[in-house]
Amino acid sequence: QQQVKQSPQSLIVQKGGISIINCAYENTAFDYFPWYQQFPGKGPALLIAIRPDVSEKKEGRFTISFNKSAKQFSLHIMDSQPGDSATYFCAASLGNYQLIWGAGTKLIIKP
Amino acid sequence: DTAVSQTPKYLVTQMGNDKSIKCEQNLGHDTMYWYKQDSKKFLKIMFSYNNKELIINETVPNRFSPKSPDKAHLNLHINSLELGDSAVYFCASSQATHFLAGGSSSYNEQFFGPGTRLTVL
Numbered sequence: 284q285q286q287v288k289q290s291p292q293s294l295i296v297q298k299g300g301i302s303i304i305n306c307a308y309e310n311t312a313f314d315y316f317p318w319y320q321q322f323p324g325k326g327p328a329l330l331i332a333i334r335p336d337v338s339e340k341k342e343g344r345f346t347i348s349f350n351k352s353a354k355q356f357s358l359h360i361m362d363s364q365p366g367d368s369a370t371y372f373c374a375a376s377l378g379n380y381q382l383i384w385g386a387g388t389k390l391i392i393k394p
Numbered sequence: 395d396t397a398v399s400q401t402p403k404y405l406v407t408q409m410g411n412d413k414s415i416k417c418e419q420n421l422g423h424d425t426m427y428w429y430k431q432d433s434k435k436f437l438k439i440m441f442s443y444n445n446k447e448l449i450i451n452e453t454v455p456n457r458f459s460p461k462s463p464d465k466a467h468l469n470l471h472i473n474s475l476e477l478g479d480s481a482v483y484f485c486a487s488s489q490a491t492h493f494l495a496g497g498s499s500s501y502n503e504q505f506f507g508p509g510t511r512l513t514v515l
Contacts, residue, residue, distance in 0.1 A: 315502060326398075326484050326506025327437070370435050376502050380425055380442055380488070381450055387435045 285310060287375050289385030297393050302360040304388045306373035309354065313383070315376035318347065318358050321387075322369045330371070331358070363392045397421050398507035400485050406513045407475055415470045415510045417485030425449075426468035427486040427504065428460060437484075443468055475514045482509045 288307045296302045306316075317332035333340040333347040333356065340347045346359045360367055373385040398419045407413055419426060427450070428440040441460040442450035448460070457473040468485060485507040 317503070321435075324509075326486070326509055327504075328506065329503045332503075372437065380444065380502070381439065382502065382504065384437045384439075387437070389435070 285377075285383055287373060287383050287385045289373050289388060291388060292386065293389040293391070295391045295393060296360075296363045298363060298365060300363050300392075302363045302367065302390055302392070303357055304371050304373070304390070305355065305357045306385050307353075307355045308375050308383075310375070310377070310383075311354070313375035313377065316347070316349065316356050317374050317376070317382070318345075319372045319374065320369050321372065327372055360390075363390075365392045365394050368392045398485055398487055398505050400483075400507040400510050402510060403508060404511050404513075406515065408515055409475055409477060411475050412471070412473045413475060413512070414472070415483055415485075415512075417468050417470070417507060419466055419485075419487040419505070419507075421487055421489070421505060423487040423489045423505070424465055425488045426462065426465070427488075428468065428470050429484040429486065429506075430454075431482045431484060431509070433481070441468075441470075472512075475512075477514050480512055480514045482511050484509050 290305050318330045319327035320330040321327040331342050331345050333349050335351050344361045349356045368391050371388045374382040401416045425444045427442045430438045440454050443462040445465050446462045459471045462468045486504040488502050488504045
């Protein structure tokens with residue numbers, strides 16, 4: 284019940300296309316859902332986040348869609364660029380301290 | 395200015411040795427974490443300290459011992475290193491706050507260090 288399931292494990296998208304990464308959770312007590320981006324050789328960094336009382340959050344080319352009834356949320360990257368190639372992690376928060384992490388998605392954008 | 399720093403960046407050592415990884419944050423955060431990232435990129439929380447008090451202690455071998463001399467530092471000491479300890483270890487910090495109306499970026503945002511790649515031979 285504490286898990287966050289992320290898919291796909293890897294994704295290849297053509298430049299200019301839409302990248303979509305999905306996550307699902309079971310614990311309805313989660314109250315914060317961030318996405319982190321990790322480039323090779325670097326630590327993860329917060330990309331965008333959403334609360335469960337909002338169905339969509341958009342920041343530039345990055346959008347989180349949140350479906351509370353289905354207990355699913357997804358990251359959409361519009362007009363994907365080679366610079367977006369990275370590993371993306373979804374997560375869910377249990378209180379103020381702990382994040383429960385998805386397994387990560389390696390995204391490759393082909394020029 | 396580096397927000398979360400770790401030393402060393404690379405650590406190569408023999409099985410059975412004892413080693414330490416240091417972490418410092420200059421963000422004024424109250425909470426610090428250690429994560430282990432394996433070769434499949436899976437991020438596993440190991441420990442978390444809040445104001446020098448251990449608050450998260452996941453199931454890790456007791457060969458791993460965190461030490462927080464003050465709230466800006468969280469070091470990781472590993473005894474009797476094993477091959478399976480080879481991984482990238484990340485330190486992170488956060489300032490846990492209540493959710494701010496209209497925004498989400500400050501709620502438990504964790505700031506990660508650059509990682510320490512540990513290789514046990």
